[in-house]
Structures are given as structure tokens and as C-alpha cells.
Amino acid sequence: MTRAQAVPTVQVDNERVTVTEWRFAPGAETGHHRHGYDYVVVPMTSGPLRLQTPAGEVTSQLVAGQAYYRPAGVEHNVINAHEGECVFVEIEIKRPPADGAAS
Structure with missing residues (x-):
């Protein structure tokens, strides 16, 4: 089954963070x-x-x-299981790991 794609809108993108609004139609x-x-x-x-x-x-x-917070490395497919639209804002925290290694 092919599902509709959630719609991302990047609101801020710089060297420190990426802020994205995600909008999901039902399913x-x-x-x-x-x-x-x-x-x-x-x-x-x-x-x-x-x-x-x-x-x-x-x-x-x-x-x-x-x-809520999640660490880097999370793998998933996110699906709107609600009958109405789902909207959230995701803030990615861009910074090098504490040991200075590239990510």
C-alpha cells in the first residue's frame, strides 16, 4: 500500500539547528x-x-x-494513525559529538 507523504517545511536551518514543521494528513x-x-x-x-x-x-x-527528546541514531517510519491532521515541530540539534569526531 502506498501512503501519502508527510509534508516538511524547514523554518530554520543553520550550523546549530534545523527546525522543521511536519504536517501529516490521516495515514x-x-x-x-x-x-x-x-x-x-x-x-x-x-x-x-x-x-x-x-x-x-x-x-x-x-x-x-x-x-520529547530522542538521541541521534533513531531509525523509524512515522505514520499518522489519527483520523485528523497531525502536526509537530522537530528541532534537530547539530553539534559535533563530545569526542570531536565527525558524525
């Missing part, structure tokens, strides 16, 4: 990807998201305004 997905940076997500809407990961599939409940 839309990001496609499988791996996060190269630590990141924070700030949900603008509440509702369930399905996460397809290498370990399996889980459902996560977003709460508008309740931010």
Missing part, C-alpha cells in the same frame, strides 16, 4: 529514515502516531505542547 508517513542528530519534537496536535522501527511497530500518543 501519511515520513518514510523510513535515520536521525543523524539528537532532536526534540514539539507536538502541535494530540493523537496517535505509529512508529515502524527495526525492532517492530509501536503506537505513541502525542500530546499537544508536550515536548
Whole structure:
């Protein structure tokens, strides 16, 4: 089954951070990807998201305004499992690892 793609809008992109608004129609997905940076997500809407990961599939409940943090290396496909639109803002924190090695 082919799903609609979530729509990203980059709001800020500089050497320190990338801030992206993500909009998901019902059933839309990001496609499988791996996060190269630590990141924070700030949900603008509440509702369930399905996460397809290498370990399996889980459902996560977003709460508008309740931010969460994830470390670099997370791999998943994010799918809107809600009947309405899902919107969140993702802030990727671009910085070299503590040991100074390239990421």
C-alpha cells in the first residue's frame, strides 16, 4: 500500500539547528529514515502516531505542547494513525559529538 507523504517545511536551518514543521494528513508517513542528530519534537496536535522501527511497530500518543527528546541514531517510519491532521515541530540539534569526531 502506498501512503501519502508527510509534508516538511524547514523554518530554520543553520550550523546549530534545523527546525522543521511536519504536517501529516490521516495515514501519511515520513518514510523510513535515520536521525543523524539528537532532536526534540514539539507536538502541535494530540493523537496517535505509529512508529515502524527495526525492532517492530509501536503506537505513541502525542500530546499537544508536550515536548520529547530522542538521541541521534533513531531509525523509524512515522505514520499518522489519527483520523485528523497531525502536526509537530522537530528541532534537530547539530553539534559535533563530545569526542570531536565527525558524525
